[in-house]
Structures are given as structure tokens and as C-alpha cells.
Amino acid sequence: MSDGKQYTAGIIGCGRMANLHAEAYTIVPDTQVVAAADIDPDKLDLFCERWSVPQRYRSYEEMLAQADLDIVSVVTLDNLHGPATIAAAEAGARGVFCEKPMAFDLEEADRMIAACDRAGAKLVVDHSMRFEKNFIEVKAMIERGDIGNLRTIRANMLSTDQRDPGSWHSQYVTAGGGELMHNGTHLTDLIRFYAGDPEWVFATVERGNKAVTIEDLGAGLFRMDSGCLFFFESGGRRRYGTFEILIEGDEGRLAIQHGARN
Ligand SMILES: NC(=O)c1ccc[n+]([C@@H]2O[C@H](COP(=O)([O-])OP(=O)(O)OC[C@H]3O[C@@H](n4cnc5c(N)ncnc54)[C@H](O)[C@@H]3O)[C@@H](O)[C@H]2O)c1
Structure with missing residues (x-):
């Protein structure tokens, strides 16, 4: 990305790996983490304070409905990778950066790819x-x-x-x-x-x-x-x-x- 635009990012799941995603967005000058969601309020607060994230949500569905996000990082438990990726694409994200493992099975992986294709969103799985x-x-x-x-x-x-x-x-x-x-x-x-x-x-x-x-x-x-x-x-x-x-x-x-x- 180097078209001069500032890309907004939201992070779903604020645990251990989310810190690496936040650090990466900090390193890339044209991205900024503007929102984060976690069901655990302590983890959410700790994360948002550490990375100066202005918008905090206790539900990722709420974050996707309210925040204006170009990119969504899916960094939750693995059973949420599929649902959160599909929801992010359907909410209008232009890119979804999903942690591995991508999905529980091929059928779920195919549904994630189809949802991103339909929405015109790029999907990247973090096989780093x-x-x-x-x-x-x-x-x-x-x-x-x-x-x-x-x-x-x-x-x-x-x-x-x-x-x-x-x-x-x-x-x-x-x-x-x-x-x-x-x-x-x-x-x-x-x-x-x-x-x-x-x-x-x-x-x-x-x-x-x-x-x-x-x-x-x-x-x-x-x-x-x-x-x-x-x-x-x-x-x-x-x-x-x-x-x-x-x-x-x-x-x-x-x-x-x-x-x-x-
Ligand atoms: N790419 C890699 O090399 C690599 C390495 C380690 C872990 N991972 C993956 O990263 C992901 C996260 O792992 P972790 O170690 O950070 O786990 P973690 O337990 O530290 O963090 C997961 C977070 O998700 C939150 N969460 C749970 N349900 C949620 C929901 N409904 N909505 C929002 N947040 C919710 C939890 O409260 C927790 O804060 C996993 O999928 C894991 O497999 C990838």
C-alpha cells in the first residue's frame, strides 16, 4: 500500500497475537488501528491502552456495524475465524487478515473465500x-x-x-x-x-x-x-x-x- 491513503484497521480478539498485529500496523505508515473488540473487558482495555486504540467494543459484530474499517484482523479463538472473516467481508472491509489455522475444515474455508470474493475483499491468512x-x-x-x-x-x-x-x-x-x-x-x-x-x-x-x-x-x-x-x-x-x-x-x-x- 503506498497510494497515500490512510487505511483504518480493526482487531477482533485482543490477546497475545493481537499485539503482533497492532505492532505491524504501527510499522506500516499508511495503516492505523482505530478499533478493537474483545469479550474480555480487561484484555480489551489493556490492549487499547497499550496501542492507543480509540474505539473499544465488547462485541465484534458491534464493531463491524459501527466502525469504518478498511482492514480487519481476525485474532480470536480458531472457531471464530470463519464467522468473523465472513462478517468482516460482509460489513465492507476491503481486506481481512485472518490468523491461522484458517478454518476447521475445507467447507468453512470455501465459505470464507466465497464471502470475500463476493464482497471484493482481499483475504490473507497469517502463514507468516x-x-x-x-x-x-x-x-x-x-x-x-x-x-x-x-x-x-x-x-x-x-x-x-x-x-x-x-x-x-x-x-x-x-x-x-x-x-x-x-x-x-x-x-x-x-x-x-x-x-x-x-x-x-x-x-x-x-x-x-x-x-x-x-x-x-x-x-x-x-x-x-x-x-x-x-x-x-x-x-x-x-x-x-x-x-x-x-x-x-x-x-x-x-x-x-x-x-x-x-
Ligand atoms: N501465525 C502464528 O504463527 C500464530 C501464532 C500463535 C497463535 N496464532 C493464532 O492466533 C489466534 C489468537 O491466539 P492467541 O494466542 O492470541 O490467543 P489468546 O487467547 O491470547 O487471544 C484470543 C483473544 O480472543 C478473545 N475472544 C474470545 N472470544 C471472542 C469474541 N467472540 N470476540 C472477540 N474476542 C474474543 C479472547 O478474550 C482473547 O483475548 C489463534 O487463532 C491462534 O491459532 C497464530
Whole structure:
């Protein structure tokens, strides 16, 4: 955006991630956060004071009806991503920036896309890696042919299965899933950025921790249209965390590890 216009933004959900959205709008000179909504009045007040947001709403429906918004950030619990995105598009937002995971299922994702298309709104899902400098540089290296033709990509984001059962993140009804939906989707999005769309997928999810209703393991094998194979594991019930991607071409290999995002 650099047409000289000042774009107004509203944020739905004022928790942890909302601060990153607010910070990003602060960095982009032609955007300004003018409204925020949260059902929790303490979080709403704290957020609006921290980021000097003038209009506060206890309901996002009310915010969408009353505030004049060009862009809406959807940063709520995952079960609201679909309804809030559709409501924002129908209320006249020109852009919706929705947190991942986009939706609970394909049908909901299709409804979000259709609502934004109907309204002429751009929809962006926050798979942030494809916008980060180091990951973009890796794409440039692949496209320059630095490692030859892509053959295989192996990726993992391993983590614990120990979760707070009282958190919304731990329950299917509010989170829509666990490791596959939250970290696995970052990996699948990044690999699509590098290797195109999948031709077929063979995958599994498992739930070992019965105190929660989300999966703690997601693993899969993809064959991409390009012929590249992609293996991944997310979660995996470890007592340590990893973030590793190994990209193999027929002439060389690229390894991405912790720290790639710095
Ligand atoms: N892109 C990434 O890398 C990344 C990383 C972490 C989290 N996320 C996603 O960001 C989203 C938010 O996660 P978080 O960690 O900030 O959660 P959080 O619990 O800190 O914040 C969620 C907020 O939504 C509010 N809320 C609940 N119901 C609401 C409603 N009806 N209307 C308005 N607000 C409502 C809650 O009160 C809370 O303040 C989730 O979808 C999560 O999956 C993305």
C-alpha cells in the first residue's frame, strides 16, 4: 500500500497475537488501528491502552456495524475465524487478515473465500513464514537453481503433548485441532511456497493425551506436482522442541533450523 491513503484497521480478539498485529500496523505508515473488540473487558482495555486504540467494543459484530474499517484482523479463538472473516467481508472491509489455522475444515474455508470474493475483499491468512526475509531468500535460492531440481523436503516442528486442559488451545471445539492445525499448517504452507501444490497426500493424526481433545501428532507424506516428495511431522510427543527443514535438490541441500526466523 503506498497510494497515500490512510487505511483504518480493526482487531477482533485482543490477546497475545493481537499485539503482533497492532505492532505491524504501527510499522506500516499508511495503516492505523482505530478499533478493537474483545469479550474480555480487561484484555480489551489493556490492549487499547497499550496501542492507543480509540474505539473499544465488547462485541465484534458491534464493531463491524459501527466502525469504518478498511482492514480487519481476525485474532480470536480458531472457531471464530470463519464467522468473523465472513462478517468482516460482509460489513465492507476491503481486506481481512485472518490468523491461522484458517478454518476447521475445507467447507468453512470455501465459505470464507466465497464471502470475500463476493464482497471484493482481499483475504490473507497469517502463514507468516512466507513473508519472512530468510524464508524468502531460501525460495530465491531454490528458484535460482542453487541446489538443482528439488527432490525431497523433510520438515519437523516437534513439541510436547503436555497441555493445559483448561486452555482453549487444548480443546477441539475452540481450537479445531492441535499440532497438525497449528504448527503443521505452517510447514505445509511453507512447503507449498517452495514446491507448489500437492498431487496426493498420505497422512495421519494421533491423540495420545486423553485430557485434551486435540491431536498431539500430525505426520504426512506428500507428492508435490513438481515431483518433489515432502515428509513432515508436527508435535510428536517429545520432551524437546525442534524446528528443522531439510531441502534436498539433485545438486545440493539446504538446511533450515532454529534461528531461521531471526
Ligand atoms: N501465525 C502464528 O504463527 C500464530 C501464532 C500463535 C497463535 N496464532 C493464532 O492466533 C489466534 C489468537 O491466539 P492467541 O494466542 O492470541 O490467543 P489468546 O487467547 O491470547 O487471544 C484470543 C483473544 O480472543 C478473545 N475472544 C474470545 N472470544 C471472542 C469474541 N467472540 N470476540 C472477540 N474476542 C474474543 C479472547 O478474550 C482473547 O483475548 C489463534 O487463532 C491462534 O491459532 C497464530
